[in-house]
Amino acid sequence: MSKNESNQKPTNFIHQIIEDDIKNNVNEGKVVTRFPPEPNGYLHIGHAKAICLNFGTAEKYQGVCNLRFDDTNPEKESQEYIDSIISDINWLGYQWAGDIRYTSSYFDQLYDWAVHLIKNGNAYVCDLSSEQAREYRGNFTQPGKDSPYRNRSVAENLSLFERMKNAEFKEGACSLRAKIDMSAPNMNLRDPMIYRILHTSHHQTGNKWCIYPIYDFAHGQSDAVEGVTHSICTLEFEDHRPLYDWFIEHLPVPAKPKQYEFSRLELNYTITSKRKLKQLVDDQVVAAWNDPRMPTISGLRRRGYTPKSLRQFCDMIGVTRSNGVVDMGMLESAIREDLDSSAPRAMCVTRPLKVTLTNIEEGVEEWFELPAHPKDDTMGVRRVGLTRNLLIEQEDFIEVKPIAKNKHEKWKRLATGDAVRLRGAYVITCNEVIKNDAGEVIELLCTYDPATKGANPEGYKPNGVIHWVSEELSVPCEVRMYDRLFTEANPDGDKERSFMEFLNPESLVVLTDSRIESSVKGAAAETRYQFERMGYFCIDVDSSAEKLVVNRTVTLRDSWAKAQK
């Protein structure tokens, strides 16, 4: 199959539409999309889907994708959000066409088009208060009533609108509305507001304006100005499409973009509502927008997710018009797939148990060369030092082995009197267990078998393989064990109880006594590893020269843990 063929296979209904358009020479076969975030919060995994769709579609059809900040509501927006959004898109690996666009840079044009509408008798200044307007609007079963201001003359409307612009009225005193149909079954067509008064300075335009266009009046026309051909948005805007088209029809716009809708992403065990994510930050349930438990792009990044894994995830879930809830397991599968092949291996003992190898002298070191990756020699080797004093994982030792009724129950770690392989090194046997006054195991006295370096032992079989570090040749680290943020699959689905009541108290468990093999020392933030048998981890920005801090991205698949349940 040629590159072109594989590239041209439609993968979803939007691509199908685009291919038909290209075939019919619609827009002269050009494809221009846009990603239009409002800078009122950080981007989350749902936005990643939209980003992959818009940028990915442009890429696939040799088109371009613009980045446009849909900044028509200065009360909720800020430069901080703009910066974070730019950073997230860059990190995901996408490049927008030309300069970054702002809806606010079209405010002059939009104003002129509003005047155009007034001149054609298609818009009027309405003095109804928001409460009155609500009454006049009617409801789902009752048609609305015409505003008493609906038939003002063009001249009066022109004058009033100009005075709105010139700050002669207070907020809420009046607004500009499109004159469409107060009895339309689609509520969006009941003379929708298109400009409101907001005496608020804007993060881009400063104090130039005190009237701002409503989304519906700004979006389609901005698309037209930019020559967007396929304006892709989520399903809740479907009812707005007739209005989108109405403005395009009634205005002398330079192009006629078309809107297409797809269903937004829902992920279980988390939430994807900007407002609610902001609440988690504001209430300090999480540390920040980029807390590794947040489903934000910056949170996932700090957690250890890669751009590739997020793009792979978006490919996996597809693009449709049906509402579904994607299993978190799919996201985890995507990052495991990427990291399995790309992450170097290392050993980290998270909850240490002291092991003394009684047949090695104090002060003696033996260094082993271990592959950085079991299947990829190009990743090189690392050196791991063995000494008399070792540390192993507490859960890798049991005093008395359970009796196994089948192979799934077999104990494959260390037990009293038994042997186990130290990963990459010798087989050791546990001869004696030392306990404290409370009866807790605090140290194991073991002997190693010198004949088992790269060879199987003679006459006995180790239970399995465990990871380890030397007490003196390893480096200290703090391990942050992250888990899902909520205990309920649908934390937002209870009518009586808030999502805040379903927070997982164990979403973060901090371990401060952990030790990592020395090869990891000095690793830069965002370096990812597989700590063998423990999971995938990522160096956190909180790391210092004295102490590493690592975040658990995701566990390994664990058939043992599963069998224990």
Place this chain on the structure above:
RNA sequence: AGGGGUAUAGCCAAGCGGUAAGGCAACGGGUUUUGAUCCCGUCAUGCGCAGGUUCAAAUCCUGCUACCCCUACCA
């Protein structure tokens, strides 16, 4: 005088009148110095329900049902 959408396995999702792809999960088995990876196998006589058209229906028609969105001077 309500309107607009969506229903295919536990989850996501192909399918476009010719006899139900793929992925995730799950479950068996093999390899393994990671209980990982990898490999092999199993997993919808069935497509929300009921009728109808047709030689043939998940696909077309009719009627139901369930769920989602819409009555912001938010996007």
